[in-house]
Amino acid sequence: MYRWVSRFISYRSFYLWRARFRYYTRNLDRWVLFSALCLAGMALVLWYYWRVASLPPPRVHPEVAALRVEGITNEAIHRVVLVRHGGSTPGVVFTTPEEIRASTLRTLRVRQVMEGEVVWQLKANLLADIAGYIAVTGGCFPYDCRRVMQRLQLLRAVQEENAAINAALEPLLEVPLHSMPNLQGGERARVQSGWSDAFGDIYNHTWLLGDVQRMHARMMQEYPQRAGAPWLARLLTGDAQDPHPAW
Numbered sequence: 104m105y106r107w108v109s110r111f112i113s114y115r116s117f118y119l120w121r122a123r124f125r126y127y128t129r130n131l132d133r134w135v136l137f138s139a140l141c142l143a144g145m146a147l148v149l150w151y152y153w154r155v156a157s158l159p160p161p162r163v164h165p166e167v168a169a170l171r172v173e174g175i176t177n178e179a180i181h182r183v184v185l186v187r188h189g190g191s192t193p194g195v196v197f198t199t200p201e202e203i204r205a206s207t208l209r210t211l212r213v214r215q216v217m218e219g220e221v222v223w224q225l226k227a228n229l230l231a232d233i234a235g236y237i238a239v240t241g242g243c244f245p246y247d248c249r250r251v252m253q254r255l256q257l258l259r260a261v262q263e264e265n266a267a268i269n270a271a272l273e274p275l276l277e278v279p280l281h282s283m284p285n286l287q288g289g290e291r292a293r294v295q296s297g298w299s300d301a302f303g304d305i306y307n308h309t310w311l312l313g314d315v316q317r318m319h320a321r322m323m324q325e326y327p328q329r330a331g332a333p334w335l336a337r338l339l340t341g342d343a344q345d346p347h348p349a350w
Contacts, residue, residue, distance in 0.1 A: 158330050159235065162228040165320035171225050172316045175216060176309040182213040183305065189297040196296045200280050206294040207275045214265045217308050226312070229319045230255070236322045240329045246318060254318065258311045264304045268293070 112120075163171075186209045187193060190202055197203050216222070233251070237243055243251050271290035278284040286295050293300035 154330065158239075158326060161232050161319075161323050163225065163232065163319075165316075165323050168225060168229060168316045168319060171221065172309075172313050175222055175225075176313070179213060179216045179305055179309055182209070182216060183302050185209055186213060186300065186302075187297045194296055194298045197294075200278070200283050203284055203286070203294060204276065204278075204280065206297065207272055210294050210300055211269055211272055213302060213305060214269050217262070217265050217305065218269070222312070226258075226315075229315055232319055233315075233322060236326055236330075240326075243322075244325060244329060245321060251318060254311060254315055258308075258315060261304055261308045261311060265308060268304065 186206070189206055189209050190197060197206055237248070242248065268290050272294065275284050275291060275294065284291070286292055
């Protein structure tokens, strides 16, 4: 037997450790080994149950988040409709300072929906839950982490675009009512009529928010199965490795 390990250990050390092993295992039999295996299995089950039972609850329930996204989207669309039907004749260019001021207020209120406290709190909760899921499970399963990061970057970009448009339109409210503001070029052209602003950034913003919410809901559904031991969940599902690891 020694010849199989002669490259790694000396003759004296090998037989010394073999003697120690036989001394400590001289009273072991099949019944003792079976009992120890059962105890180890029970300990593993209890540990896994503890890991799953001790998961922190989501900061926002997926169904609540879905309802809030739907409410935010409906409110934004409602305000867009008010812009479209603003003025005496929808689509006609405004010609008075009062009409321009009213059009500016209506346009600002559309993007203010996406800058409200409810939207900011919802985003914060969604991102915190997703970050916690990635930290615990070590991946973004069932999504590719690159796709998740791409969506978050797009959401941040459209959020900055919304804020920049509102910042460009707000000075119009400071123009005295007896003078006609200059609406040529730039973001100010959005308030020339009820149809001058396409609100593409708003539609992108609501779509991206809904996409992130759906990712959050899928991750929270997967959380209990993967948080206890991610490697065990991957083995049970047939994946030796997570196809979408974190990076």
